[in-house]
Amino acid sequence: MSELMKIQENLRETARKLLANGEASLVIGYALGSEVSRVVPAFISREDEVDRLVWNPLCINNLAKYLLDYRHEPGKVAVVVKGCDSRAIIRLLQDNQITREKVIILGIPCPGLINPDLVAARLDPGAQITVAAVSKQDFSLQTGEGTFTFTRDEALLKKCRDCEQHTPVIADFMLGEEIPPNDPGDPFVAVKTLEELPVEERSAYWDKQFSRCLRCYACRNVCPACTCRECVFDQAEPCWVAKANNLPENTAFHLIRAFHVAGRCVDCGECERVCPVNIPLSLLNRKILKDMKDLFNVPTPGTSLEELPPLGAFTKSDPDEFM
Amino acid sequence: MKAYTITRDNLGAWLDALARDYTLIAPVREEESVSLFKPVSGFAEINLGYTNSTVSPKGWLFPQTEEMFFFSTGGDQITLADAQTPGPAVLFGLRPCDIKGILALDPVFNGAYQDCYYQKRRQDTILVGLSCTRVERDCFCTSMGGGPTDGGGADLLLTEIDGGYGIEVLTPRGEKLVNRYQQYFDADRENRVIPAREELGKKLAGHFTRNVDTTGLKEFLDQHFELPYWGELARRCLGCGICTYICPTCHCFDIFDQSPDGESGVRSRCWDSCMFSHFTRMAGGHNPRPTQKERVRNRFLHKLKYHRDRYNLDGCVGCGRCVTRCPVNIDIRQIIADLQEVARHE
Known part of the structure; x- marks a missing residue:
């Protein structure tokens, strides 16, 4: 068997x-x-x-x-x-x-x-x-x-x-034999490639992606980090992001969502999988994941129950150059 | 009805001409496995090899976001100004299921209640259909009264034939369009266009992997609003709007104002989805469809019953988009089969 x-x-x-x-x-x-x-x-x-x-x-x-x-x-x-x-x-x-x-x-x-x-x-x-x-x-x-x-x-x-x-x-x-983690290589290759592009090209890349967003909210609804009782995108008053489907509103939606799950996204890949118009959402979330690792030297969120989300916990060694 | 033929080269030239003279909306390959109907500037941008666009082309007639009018206030006056409308357009390369989708929207926006925005766009838009050449795995149009080469409802229907395309003229408006560009067309002297299309239709009819039978289903649903089945089905529903937004017949919308200064701004409408929890939430907080069960039931009753009650038309055209894209495999073909099974045991 x-x-x-x-x-x-x-x-x-x-x-x-x-x-x-x-x-x-x-x-x-x-x-x-x-x-x-x-x-x-x-x-x-x-x-x-x-x-x-x-x-x-x-x-x-x-x-x-x-x-x-x-x-x-x-x-x-x-x-x-x-x-x-x-x-x-x-x-x-x-x-x-x-x-x-x-x-x-x-x-x-x-x-x-x-x-x-x-x-x-x-x-x-x-x-x-x-x-x-x-x-x-x-x-x-x-x-x-x-x-x-x-x-x-x-x-x-x-x-x-x-x-x-x-x-x-x-x-x-x-329920089965443990499978040791293999070395998947560098998960941030695609992020780094994009990071190296000039800002205009990066902006054009995301404009193309976000402009076809349907705002169906499948990415949000499937996300285990999205658990707000009332989502900011569903609020009519105040209206943080308009219902209008256009590039500025769509961009605001995706960037706000990415920041809301920053340090809490467990990189399960479901948002990208469910997107009906194939927006590479993992790339967006992994950019933040990479920054979190660089800044706080933390494992992927959700790896350990004891390791609190870096943006949800305070330690004296937190970088404080903005203070 | 008259038929013509057009060579591949002439088709390209014709489409370039259409893009010059009209707003031309056609299928574009946007990304791997994503094709969308978009305004194009010429033939080079069009992908006629697509089978089913990711999002239905309804968005040209019923845009996801549509400005209705502008308003401004001053003293005790309110001034309104019409929003811009796009003018003459050609919606090119519509698959037969999507043409049927438009026919299902017509009585909603253009029937007893005349929606001036839809009506204007519909009036200004020439529909050019394109017979399918392949059946996708989730297609089931033949189960919903359509067929991969049934272009009824379009003004012109194109079908790929040896050496190019055959064109059938289905309406006087289609005839006018052909006449305007007659240099690109040849008369169908050997009468091969219609037989070729019929032959293709017969061949493709055998390629459907799943057929469904809606016989008696509406009558069963007429009598059975409460079924435990809906609750079971809704457990896995994510409550996202994929199915409703990519669907060629879903047509719910919301109206909202945008006014940065509170004195002037624009009133728009945009697609809304009965799958969203706040879709039916009222100002006082009451929600008559409080859980996903009521929402899922509403969507499928709309497809299988309400649209037929109101317009004697199926609310589903069998394009299969929702089947393909639902992240939790809520498959209307399976639902129809399951409900038939439930009906047998009642």
Whole structure:
């Protein structure tokens, strides 16, 4: 049995026990979606539904944010997290958005995910993945029609290319063998390339990106660092950013959002993944991430529960040249 | 109806001429896997190989942000001034589903209630359709009464044929446009344009990977407003506006004023989304659609029931955009299938 399938078994058994003994009232995980290339967030509250839970390289969504929807429930909620998603759990804990005692973290060491578009291009949409495996070289997906192999270089999902932690940094149940962090190289290559451009070119680059923003707010809604009860962009009075869709307002939206999550963005890559018009939002957030690292010498936010967000904590060694 | 042919070279020259004489709106490849309808200055900017633009072309007739009028106050007087309107335009390269999308907007803005802004743009805009040559994986127009080569509703319909394009004239306005640029066209002497399009339509009809059946669904929904299904579906909804903003038939808007000095400014309207929590929030704070369940239900009832109640038209044209872009796989095709299943068990 592949490691992925062992994890899936383990996940279903763990979920079954948690629901059976009443320890959890809900398990948030992944289930098959409307097509072979799609997996959906699933909300399982009955034992007889746990076999809907799947673990395969298409389990892309960061499920941590759904915890906010259930924070006032009386029972405990269990949630499936990958390495990147687990940083979001720490984000929510540090921001006092969720209570540690009320969350059961089902950690899955994730070897990397596959670009669903490539799966959709090769597999029959109605097929069902029965077995999945990931090796250092490739992804392999088995359906009723055979086994399909994708080379890792070509098929690895963009947000996984600079993966920092395959294994969750926090978990109550670790459902698979720990995967040591690999050296992803320099995650800031693209940021540095852009930084080196003259200011006019940098400005033109972002103007082109922001001008096609639809202001659908998918980036905000999916973001585990965006937890305000009333978002500044939804306020009518005072109106900080107008509803009008144009370059100045769109730019204001993106820059304000980037600064609001500065030092709190866990670099999960979901904002960029969900953007319907492919705005490279990770590049924007990573610029701030890079500055934070340069200024405060801190790990990526959410890496450790003890490491407080540098802009949310005070130490005597903080740089104070602006004072 | 008359048909013509045009060579590839002449098509380029014709589009350059259209860009000179009209505001020409056409599909542009903006980024990898992002194509948008935008004003262009000539053929070179246009990407006719696109299958489905990322955002529907409705934005030309119903812009995301549209200035309605300017106002200024002085003493006890208020002075209003019209906003600028764009004038004659050609919306070029519309896929058949998007033409149907415009037909679904017409009775909203141009029916019993005449919306002067939409009406003006609609009147001033010539619609040139373009038959599909490929079926994308999320396309399901044939399930919603359309088809990849059904250009009904456009003024002209282009179809790729050997050596160039065939052009069918569908309205007198289309005829006038062809006549104005007749030097670029050849008469369809061998009568090959219509058969070629029909042949293409038949071929593509077999390429749809998923068909849905809405038979009886509206009647079921007429009787069943409360279904546990909506609550289940809404749990994963992020409450973003992707589906509504890229949709060719969604048409909700908000009206707002911008006035830096409080004395003069502009009143505009902009797209709004029933997926947003504040969409139905009232001044006193009450929200009649308090959770995502009510919002998700509203959107799909609008597509599958309300639009049909009001205009006897489907509120969905099967373009598949929302299916492709929804980050949590809320798939209207699956919803239709699921609701049919729910109906069978009622």
